[in-house]
Amino acid sequence: MKYAILITTLVALPTASLAQSGRAGADVEALVKLGPRVAGTPVMAKASDYLEAEYRKAGYTTQIQTFTYSRFEDLGSSLIVGKTKTTGLPLSGSVAGKVDAPLVVVPNVGRPEDFARVDVKGAIAVVQRGEIRFSEKVQNASTAGAVAVAIINDRSGELAASLGGGVSKIPVLALSREQGSALLQSSQTAQPATLHVNTRQRQVTGRNVVAHLPGIARPQILLGAHYDSVPGAPGANDNASGTAVVLEIARRISKTPLANQTWFVAFDGEEDGLHGSKAFVQTAQPQFISSLKAMLNFDMVGVNSSLRVSGTPQLTARAKAAQSGLSTSESYSGSDHASFAAAKVPVLFFHRGREPNYHTPNDKQVDSNLLDETVSVGLEIVEQLL
Template identity: 35%
Template structure:
């Protein structure tokens, strides 16, 4: 046998472009498959979800109790609401809302040998101060407090006589601090126990029970030491943004999920939450579902943190929003259903309900108010949208006797449903009306006026 001296014929090598084409096709197939698996989808709608009522929803939501941000009941309520929106075919996105909240660590008021327990009012920073107890009568002005010698002393006040007037705890604290007080002791003899937020201050602002307060009141004019421990903790809540995957936020239905410390928050603001859920339920089978977002904002009671974060989020196409409807305290008929906000939308509301109540609301208070006050008629999450030029409308039935109180335990499902129905009708009217987008009001929104 002779050794082979030349190669056998071979198949010509494939040109590089063919290999590139095969690799490209493989990449497209893999990428397409990955996109098909991971792309956002609307949850499967459950027929039973559309048959639920506000009454049934309230029976579940009230079982969670008070819902301050950063507490287990709040988180449990958020989980349940997410499940309700999912069952209606909406995809829920959670937007983190982080803030520092004060938590009362206990305190005392000591007058001579008498020592009684005290609790910090929400918003106060705590501390220890010693001074003479100066009795502050009902409705006392700052000037009158100064004349009473309050400067560098401790103010002593009761609920009786001023809580029913157009005076809030926030007003009282503000006046006392401007009069030079080193602290304030409030005796909780209110007919309705309130838990209003007071202006942030490093001074001790405390409350006593009616029984302990009576003993301290008997010692007015004596020197007292007020001690209050307050811990600020970083907590994270979440805005719940329910929408169909491709829905444009031409209408934003919003309400705040959280409640103040110690209050079950039935009217403020489970009523608004249930109204938003009711609008989402009704819209689920209508074209409106592709034109609306349903948002439950967090940390409204702490200073509109949730709505502010949402409105300034670059991922939120704010210029697509024709109107934002803020549903807050709509389950108790303290007053007939009223609206405040954008004049153009209010005109459309009057066409639907000629007798609808319209009230004034200052959307841009000159200083931070940390929520609603009687003077403002109710500042709430719509303010965060007005700052950016969005036509905000505030749905509200007035301040009831249990506003920010442990007694805020009941609501009327019929009033909630009526609010949801009216909001839906107004949304359709807004979508049908001519609209020209407005330019956003800048980074801070300080100069926006509606």
């Protein structure tokens, strides 16, 4: 009991004041005003300048870590059925190509047994999103003889997705539920169609923003969040929200011993495949990585009431013990903590799940109260871990 009291005294955090409340929301607003933060664009230089300035105000030294990668870009892809042309988004990893072929609707989500019920040989296969990976759907279609695939979203909005690092042998186009509903309601009788996947690969330079107190070379904990967004989306929730939470936690602990053991990173290139976090891990010294007790990642924490955690079982259990009201989820891939988990670093992922404005131009607002709540939870868990 004395030991617990002593530790609390050493690392006691300042109580949040009215002046502190809402600062994370102001950070989100500042980032959103810049417009969509797409890796490799001039907007990202402005966004990184803003973050550097804020970290420096809090007493941290900063640096920009640059890295390059090849980005998959859409130059205008579509599906034409009869006289109706529908624009869509090619899945990252799809080969480019223009295919004139019959359109065949495949029942359900594209498992082998679904393709066995229809003849898609030489056809454009239409399948629904859900239940199995995109790469599996495409592989099943290719095995059944399809020459292209159109995947219909199972929720409102566009489907910006990836084949998970693989490369397809046939063109793959994603359509929103609204765009594809008419196709799914049509009969399975083949109808003439043209599917055009028009893409290119372009070299992109990303910018990670790294912040820590002067002289701190071997942190025990790293807090991170990606600050890039998808094209066309201002990215308030995805992921100015997580970026702002990490920045506010940094402000709150800057005058405490906790800051002597912590680094903060705003990652770029997450939306294109976790490139910023991968570059950080790959270029870090092995001793740096091995000394990390935990990597805490915050992604999409400004919308939806329930804050969830997932990650390494031991860390998840400690987080639940620190905050009994936290929800947990089993899956924890798909964001920057995955790059650290692959390097055997214990990870903890904070998120609130997807919401209707995900990856759309309407991702403009968050709930400042939810940001402040996430900051408080993050602070308590950092204190417990250290």
